[in-house]
Each structure stands twice: as C-alpha cells, then as structure tokens.
Amino acid sequence: MQQTQSERRLSSPGGNKGGGAQSRSSLSLTDWALRLIGLAFIDGIAIWFALTLYNNNNPIAAVVVLLITAGINVIFLSERLYPLRWMSPGLVLLLLMVIYPICYNVYISFTNNSSGHTLSKEQVVDKFKQQTFQPKDAETYSWTAYRSPEGKYRLVLQNKQQNKSFIGDESGLKPYDAPATLPASIDNFQKLNSFQAASASKQLEALNLKTADLAIQITSSTEAKELKSKYSYEAVSNKLTDLESNTVYTPVKGTFTAPDGKTIAPGYADVVGGDNYGKVFSDNNITGPFVGVFIWTFIFAALSVFLTFAVGLGMALILNDDKLPLRTLFRVLLFIPYTIPAFISSLVWAGLFSIVGPVGETAKTIFGQGFSWFSDPNLAKVMILFVNTWLGYPYMMLICLGALQSIPGDIYEAATIDGATRVQKFWSLTLPLLLVSVGPLLIGSFAFNFNNFGIIQLMTQGGPDDPTTTTPAGKTDILITYTYRLAFASGKGSDLGLAATISLFIFIIIATITAVSFRYTKQLEEVYN
Numbered sequence: 001m002q003q004t005q006s007e008r009r010l011s012s013p014g015g016n017k018g019g020g021a022q023s024r025s026s027l028s029l030t031d032w033a034l035r036l037i038g039l040a041f042i043d044g045i046a047i048w049f050a051l052t053l054y055n056n057n058n059p060i061a062a063v064v065v066l067l068i069t070a071g072i073n074v075i076f077l078s079e080r081l082y083p084l085r086w087m088s089p090g091l092v093l094l095l096l097m098v099i100y101p102i103c104y105n106v107y108i109s110f111t112n113n114s115s116g117h118t119l120s121k122e123q124v125v126d127k128f129k130q131q132t133f134q135p136k137d138a139e140t141y142s143w144t145a146y147r148s149p150e151g152k153y154r155l156v157l158q159n160k161q162q163n164k165s166f167i168g169d170e171s172g173l174k175p176y177d178a179p180a181t182l183p184a185s186i187d188n189f190q191k192l193n194s195f196q197a198a199s200a201s202k203q204l205e206a207l208n209l210k211t212a213d214l215a216i217q218i219t220s221s222t223e224a225k226e227l228k229s230k231y232s233y234e235a236v237s238n239k240l241t242d243l244e245s246n247t248v249y250t251p252v253k254g255t256f257t258a259p260d261g262k263t264i265a266p267g268y269a270d271v272v273g274g275d276n277y278g279k280v281f282s283d284n285n286i287t288g289p290f291v292g293v294f295i296w297t298f299i300f301a302a303l304s305v306f307l308t309f310a311v312g313l314g315m316a317l318i319l320n321d322d323k324l325p326l327r328t329l330f331r332v333l334l335f336i337p338y339t340i341p342a343f344i345s346s347l348v349w350a351g352l353f354s355i356v357g358p359v360g361e362t363a364k365t366i367f368g369q370g371f372s373w374f375s376d377p378n379l380a381k382v383m384i385l386f387v388n389t390w391l392g393y394p395y396m397m398l399i400c401l402g403a404l405q406s407i408p409g410d411i412y413e414a415a416t417i418d419g420a421t422r423v424q425k426f427w428s429l430t431l432p433l434l435l436v437s438v439g440p441l442l443i444g445s446f447a448f449n450f451n452n453f454g455i456i457q458l459m460t461q462g463g464p465d466d467p468t469t470t471t472p473a474g475k476t477d478i479l480i481t482y483t484y485r486l487a488f489a490s491g492k493g494s495d496l497g498l499a500a501t502i503s504l505f506i507f508i509i510i511a512t513i514t515a516v517s518f519r520y521t522k523q524l525e526e527v528y529n
Contacts, residue, residue: 109500112254125233152189300452450478487500
C-alpha cells in the first residue's frame with residue numbers, strides 16, 4: 001500500500017522532531033504577549049527584591065537574584081531551551097534555598113560575626129560619631145520649659161554671659177533671639193513653672209537638643225551644659241580619634257584598637273580569615289568541648305541506628321512468622337509510636353523520666369533510690385538512646401518486614417537441605433540480603449541521627465553542662481545542638497562565625513560518610529546479586 005505524503009513525513013526519523021520544533025516556534029501573538037507579561041511580572045518582583053537586598057547592604061545576593069532572573073528570561077524566550085522550562089522552578093529553589101545558603105555559610109565562617117560584631121563598619125562609625133562628652137570648660141545654659149495644648153514641649157536655653165540663646169524641641173535645636181524677659185507663651189506653647197517642669201522631666205530630656213556641631217544636655221532642674229562629639233573619624237587614614245582623651249584607634253579584625261591594645265565597643269563584622277577554623281583546633285576552651293561533642297555525636301548516631309535496626313529487625317522477624325496469631329493487630333500496635341509526633345513523645349518521655357515521674361518512682365521502689373537521669377551525664381545519654389530507640393524502631397520494623405517478604409523462600413529450603421541452622425540462615429542469608437535493600441536507609445538514618453536536633457533539645461537541652469569549659473557545651477550535646485547554642489542560645493552572646501565553621505564540619509563529615517557508605521552498599525549489592 002502506498003503511503004500518503006503526511007504519513008511519510010510522520011514516519012521519517014526527523015519528522016516528529018521537525019514538526020515539534022516548528023509547532024513550538026510558530027507561537028501566536030497571544031502566546032508571546034502572555035509570556036512577556038508573565039516575565040515582566042517576574043522581573044518586576046525580582047528587581048524589587050534585588051533593590052531591597054542592596055539597600056540592606058547585601059549586594060552579592062542582589063546580583064545573584066538578578067542573574068537568576070536573567071537566566072529565567074533566556075530560558076522562556078529561547079525555544080532551544082524549551083525542556084529547561086519545566087526544570088526552572090526546581091533549579092531556582094535549589095539555588096536560593098541550598099546553594100546560596102551554603103555559600104553564605106562559608107562566607108560567615110571566615111568572619112568575626114558574633115555578639116558585639118554584628119553591625120557594618122559604617123554603622124559602627126556612625127554610632128561612635130553620635131557619642132558625646134561634657135568637657136570641663138563646657139558652657140552653661142539656663143533653661144525654661146514650654147508646653148502646647150497637644151502635649152508637646154519646647155525648651156528655651158540661654159547663656160547671658162555669651163549672649164547666646166537657643167530654642168529646642170523634637171525637631172532639633174535652633175538659634176533664638178530671646179528677649180530680656182521670656183514671654184508667658186511662644187506661639188501656642190505656654191510657659192511651665194518649676195513644679196510642672198519637674199513632672200515633665202522625662203519628656204524634656206527626650207527632646208532633640210542637637211545641631212550639626214552642637215549638643216546641649218539638661219544637667220539639673222535649672223541648668224544645661226554644652227556637649228562635644230567624643231569621636232572623630234578620618235576615612236582616608238581609617239582612624240578613630242577619642243577627642244576627650246586624644247587616643248587614636250585603628251581597626252584590627254573588626255575592632256577599633258588603641259596602640260596599647262585597649263579596644264572600644266561595639267566592633268563590626270569583618271573578614272578574619274581562618275581564625276574560626278584555628279580556634280577549633282588551637283583554643284582549649286573550644287577544642288576540648290568540640291572533640292567531646294564530636295565523639296558523642298558519632299556514638300549517638302551509630303548506636304541509634306544499631307539499636308533501632310536491631311529492635312526493628314527483631315520485631316519484623318517475629319511478625320513475619322506465619323504461625324504468629326493476630327499478626328495484623330500486633331503490627332498495628334507496634335507501629336503506634338511512629339504515628340505520634342516525635343516532639344510530643346520526647347516531651348512525654350522527659351516527664352516520665354523526671355524525679356516525680358513513673359520511671360523515677362519505679363526505680364525508688366525497686367532499688368530504694370531514684371536515678372539522676374538529667375544531671376548524670378551517663379544516665380542522660382542512656383535515657384536519650386532509649387527514647388530514640390522507641391521513636392525509631394517502628395520505621396525499621398516496617399522496612400525490614402517489607403524486605404523480609406521480598407526474599408524468596410526457595411533459598412531457605414536449599415539451605416535447610418544443606419543442613420543450615422536458623423542462626424546460620426540468618427547470618428548467611430537473611431542479614432546480607434536485607435542489607436542490600438536496607439543499607440541506603442541505614443545510611444539515611446545515620447545522617448538523620450547525626451543531626452537529630454529535636455530529641456536532644458526537647459529531652460535535655462544538651463545538658464548537663466560541662467563545668468570544665470566556658471563555651472556553651474553540654475554532656476549530651478551533639479554537633480548540631482552545640483552549633484545552635486553557639487549561634488543563638490548560649491546565654492553568653494552569640495558567635496555566628498564559629499557556629500558556621502562547625503556546621504561546615506558537620507556538612508563535610510556527613511557528605512564523606514554518605515559517599516563511603518553508598519560505595520560500600522553498591523559493592524555489597526554487586527556481591528549478592
């Protein structure tokens with residue numbers, strides 16, 4: 001049968017490809033209009049967001065946003081990049097939510113960003129410029145208060161020896177041509193007597209009594225004195241001078257420092273190189289706690305995986321037995337701990353292990369005394385491992401049960417014929433075949449428990465505290481909770497730079513362990529396949 005021209009075109013190797021490209025390139029005017037309107041909306045939001053970032057002293061992030069937006073425009077305007085349109089939302093989120101935070105975290109680890117070093121250099125210099133002091137030869141002014149019907153205040157300041165007068169209110173300080181005797185009212189402001197002025201002292205002290213080069217401060221019920229700027233800053237030489245003591249300060253790693261080593265606060269966030277990395281390995285107040293927390297983190301993650309897998313596998317072997325009555329009911333009951341939110345279960349267990357809780361009361365009944373689960377470091381670790389096993393075994397039970405049911409029964413029949421015992425079948429057949437399918441999940445479980453912030457924070461908050469160090473490190477802290485306490489909850493000020501450094505160590509450790517473990521799992525799969 002002879003093919004028609006259209007059939008030959010469709011059946012040819014390049015027929016569909018050319019037709020698809022032609023159909024995509026032949027867009028109607030309406031389609032182009034809608035596409036341009038959509039891109040204009042996205043570009044408008046992106047430009048607004050980039051300007052906001054730039055105004056908040058974050059130009060790098062602003063440039064990143066603009067580059068991503070430009071990439072989106074290219075993808076949606078070029079027909080050759082048509083497949084990337086479906087991937088662009090995921091790529092944008094990957095860049096904004098993963099790549100950029102990681103890069104920013106690396107940057108923060110090379111800075112001194114911490115309590116007392118959170119502002120920019122410009123902001124810190126402005127704060128110093130706003131500081132004033134009262135010199136010994138400061139001129140003295142008498143002051144008189146006025147109040148308007150709306151509750152606003154004014155001050156008339158007079159220095160009759162120098163024949164200088166000012167009037168000050170919430171808008172600032174201005175020269176005033178005062179008469180010999182002050183009037184009872186100025187505009188709609190009425191003069192206050194001494195008792196009325198005393199009752200309004202807080203409002204009067206809050207007035208802006210400053211000009212560009214002069215400031216006046218109320219010092220008593222009748223007098224006020226001139227103030228002078230305490231600091232001056234020279235941008236060219238990058239020096240800050242204390243005009244009261246004539247001390248010159250230069251910035252050293254984000255802190256203005258005098259020649260004798262004296263520093264003034266606040267400092268500013270600045271790049272300090274590898275100082276934070278050096279602290280981890282050279283500062284005894286950090287190295288000791290870090291090593292202890294690091295070792296416990298490995299032990300906690302490894303034991304959590306082992307215990308949850310062992311208990312879960314044991315339960316799965318029991319539930320996989322056809323001779324077990326009411327298997328469905330037991331499966332439901334044993335899976336209940338996994339259905340309850342972990343944060344609720346953790347808080348409940350914390351209450352159970354408290355001094356007046358059932359666990360403590362039972363221990364008193366059996367042993368004659370209770371146990372200090374929260375103040376004894378070893379008992380606290382045992383308690384956390386027990387609770388984490390309770391929370392994690394149902395998941396392991398579920399995946400092991402599914403893996404057991406996928407193992408063919410004929411290999412067990414062959415092993416029985418060869419005279420293998422149940423123990424030999426488990427170690428030689430069941431466990432290796434389980435690890436092939438369950439191995440990646442065990443790796444994921446290790447990574448999860450390595451960063452299991454919730455149970456540590458909810459159960460012990462990292463405590464009991466380590467009395468041998470001044471850093472916020474506890475005996476049950478793992479790296480992620482230690483990082484959190486350094487950054488936000490130490491009670492001794494935050495140290496974001498050091499916290500970012502430790503978080504990078506966590507990232508490198510997890511990435512290395514995951515890569516090695518997956519390689520081992522792949523080798524195991526090749527052996528048993």
